[in-house]
Every structure is written in C-alpha cells, then in structure tokens.
Amino acid sequence: MIEMDDNEFGVLLRPILHEDDDEDNYGNVEVAVFSNLMPHVNDEVHSQYMYLAYKMAAMLEFCEQNYEFNKLLEEYTDSMVEELGLLEEEPHEINPKSRVTGKKGNVITLDFNTKCEGEG
DSSP, X not given: OOOXXXXXXXXXXXXXXXXXXXXXXOOEEEEEEEEOOOTTSOHHHHHHHHHHHHHHHHHHHHHHHOHHHHHHHHHHHHHHHHHTXXXXXXXXXXXXXXXXXXXXXTEEEXXXXXXXXXXX
C-alpha cells in the first residue's frame, strides 16, 4: 500500500512483463495518475499539478516515439542520478592478496593465502 500525505500526487507504473520481453523495451505498462486529498489547494492549482502528473505519465510513450528526445532525456537522467548519488553501489573489489583458483558455473573459488585452504 502506498501511504500519502495531504497535497501529494503520484504517477504509478504497473509493468506487465513477459519472459520474451526485450530488455531495452518497457513492454506493456499501465500508467496511473492520482492525487490525495488536497485541503489547502484550490481547484485551479490542483488542476495544474494534475496536468504536470499527466505530462510525466505521457513521457514513456513520447520517448518511444521520439528517439532523439529519449537519448537527451537518458543523458540528463544519468547525470542527475549520478549527481544525487542514486547509482548502485560499486561491486566489491577482491582483496589484492587473493586470487581466483577455480570457476564452476556461477561459483568462483578464491585463494586468500590462508593455511587452512577453505577447510578452517
């Protein structure tokens, strides 16, 4: 459940994903726009904010139809996300004293120069 305070709007994405969907395509997405009770906002201001939320909701389809705009928006978004520090954490670095001694499937065996050789 989404908890909202007074005077808040939302744009909700409901993806309908299929196993064969292309990673670069959003597939089928239902977009919903909503607002909570707004006791301190008159109808005109509410309409302006609701229109802003509609513009945000329209962005997905607009980007699909306008490749150059989409690339510009991606660059801007990447820059903003990086500036705000919202990127995923960097992968953990392997201790330089360790070394890979084996790999089977998705399991990697490391040697940390210990005497017990994984039997400790």
